[in-house]
Amino acid sequence: MSSKAVTLLSGRCMPLLGLGTWQAPPGVVQEAAEVALDAGYRHFDCAYFYQNEAEIGAAFQKKLGEGRLARDELYVASKLWNSFHAPQDVKPAFLKSLMMLKLDYLDLYLMHSPMGFPNINGELMPQKDGLLLQSDVDYVNTWRAMEELVEEGLVKSVGVSNFNISQLERLLSACRIQPAVNQVELHPYLTQPRLVEYCKSKGIALTAYSPFGCPALPSPPGENRPEPLLENPTVNEIAQKHGKTSAQVLIRFHIQRGIATIPKSITPSRIVENAQVYDFHLTDKEIQTLEGLNCNARFIKWNLLGMETHKHFPFGDQ
Template identity: 85%
Template sequence: MRLLLSLQSPPGAIQEAVEVALDAGYQHFNCAYFDQSKAEIGEAFKRKMREGRLKRDELCVVSKLWNSFHAPQDVKPAFLKSLTMLKLDYLDLYLMHSPMGFPNINGVLMPQKDSLLLQSDVDYVDTWRAMEKLVDEGLVKSMGVSNFNVSQLEKLLSVCRIKPAANQVELHPYLTQPELVEYCKSKGIVLIAYSPFGCPALPCHGNPSGENSPVPLLENPTVKEIAQKHGKTSAQVLIRFHIQRGIATIPKSITPARILENTEVYDFHLTHTEIQTLEGLDCNTRFIKWNLLGMETHKHFPFSDK
């Protein structure tokens, strides 16, 4: 398993973080259209290649098609913009950011909180077919999705010409999604876990009052106890948890020490009991609040199903 790195971070320190990660042996870089940090990432790739310390085929670069560009005619222009910013000739994996399409209104990335404005008539199947053409043209090696549930994956698999290689979703001990995990494994779809630490940047996990909110995963007593037993950090235990479940994970960091720390997860092994204990923390808590803009009214909202 590779250790993955997500760079959804403020600009300024991105290029340095990518260069540190490359020197540490990271190979898989995940970036989304919405991150708007591709220029710095691309510059880091270019610099390391220019120095002769990196070859393109040693990288696995992932980007995403944002929700505003689901209309088939918008897919390729949005993709090419990302590719240009990354200073690359092709992407290794291109994901549909979610099954929910937004209207493409003068480049507005996030519609206002109005259920009508959030709705798009485009079916994600039609978006997928437009993405398949990118593979045909040699611009993308593999395709995948993000934030798809089982029903949506079943629909896509029933009609697609190119099978989705991956599904990137929120996964951590508070949200283990066992049905989705088993389904993806049964179909040979690689699961990629984002927010493996449960979004520590959101102390109340999207609930300002803190009512009924679990303690942050990195501070959870059970996680800390297991980490102490192995002489590791809570973050390392949470990454290892996914690795042993056969799930790739993309921890986010721009701190050099933590970038290096996140690679030190291959010299210990969680016991079966410890894995079960961590799975037992599941309280079906989703930290990424997709419903903040009223997205739960979208006809393709994926989180009301398995």
């Protein structure tokens, strides 16, 4: 069976299976986090933008208070939102997440994307005339402020999300602390082999978000999407062979290749089921078959409100 964790450049270990919390409503996410903790999850992927960190923090506080869980058993990640890219805004934004999560340090802090927005009263998506306002803050300068969080002992590792190869190369040429992780959309419909190989060559761990291909995300008008991954006959056939669900196969697809993944669910039975992925093994041929489903179908495109015109928009390049 494959390892359950990946060792980062910092020497710290990140569990390969985590709970995703994007679009997990505040009213239910605390219970979901508690169920996940009871089911053995130790990696939790959070973000200021998700607006539910206080409830997740309440779950941590409750379980830590019961005395059956130690802080060093948890691996908690959060993300710096685009509105706080100005260097002077980085630490206050970090401390706000830290306070809401009710912790005294984070294990991983990611830059949510390379694109900066102006900080206008802390608005998440500042707009004018129906278009997103953009800032010209250089993500390299943002990164330097994030490095200071490591040096102050507030976070153990720092990384990025939604960065392409050229942006990673530029960051690597300027950093003091190399990004430990790049969190990107990855699944059999979007395997991104060049990016995966590049990160591997630089020692940058990958975290795959949307491992099921965003089944709940509505298809934009006129977009011809492939059938949902969870209903794909090839995925289903492999799942039936192993006596597993399609979701478990899609999670195993990443974990077996040393890529962390953060499936999101708020359904207790599915949270538990999604963790049952260490008692079977995909063959090399099955891995190759799943990779063969690649059709470069990106579901999280960040192209709303004119965002694709941002000078640091990451999806116009590899």
